[in-house]
Amino acid sequence: MGRISITVFVLIGAAIALGRASTLYAKCKKECEDNAGDVEEDEISRALLNLCLGRCTNEDYVRCKASCRTNFDSKPEERKACSRRCKSVGRDRCQEDCRYGGPACLDECVNLYGYG
Numbered sequence: 178m179g180r181i182s183i184t185v186f187v188l189i190g191a192a193i194a195l196g197r198a199s200t201l202y203a204k205c206k207k208e209c210e211d212n213a214g215d216v217e218e219d220e221i222s223r224a225l226l227n228l229c230l231g232r233c234t235n236e237d238y239v240r241c242k243a244s245c246r247t248n249f250d251s252k253p254e255e256r257k258a259c260s261r262r263c264k265s266v267g268r269d270r271c272q273e274d275c276r277y278g279g280p281a282c283l284d285e286c287v288n289l290y291g292y293g
Contacts, residue, residue, distance in 0.1 A: 201236075201237065201240070202233055202234070202236075202237040202270070205232070205233035205236065205237075206230060206233050208229075209226055209229035209230050209233060210226070212229075213225070213226040213229075214226075216277055223277040223278075224277075226277050227274060227275070227277045227278040227282065230274035230277075231271070231274060231278075234267055234270045234271050234274060235267075235289075237266075237267070237270070238263055238264075238266075238267040238290070241259075241262075241263035241266065241267070242260060242263050244259070245259035245260050245263060264290045264291055265290075267289070267290040268286055268287075268289075268290035268291060271285070271286035271289060271290055272286050
């Protein structure tokens, strides 16, 4: 019973950390979009928005991976599963951000976060 309680607390801690990271990502993304300018007409604004969104996604990915290392330091299988989730979320966000990034953007997402 003691091991189950500890595992539950660790999982709750990881969920809170990942939730906090997602909130930071949402704030970062909103800030990028609010400051983007006219992305429909201006190619430079689109490129800058894409860079900004990429930074938000990468920072969130780094926080997620750090959370996995911290919360599952002595549990390699759980740490790997957590890291896979970080990659999956990073890849999905990166691909979503590519709406302004052009065709090479999707290739970059695969290079950074792997295939789905």
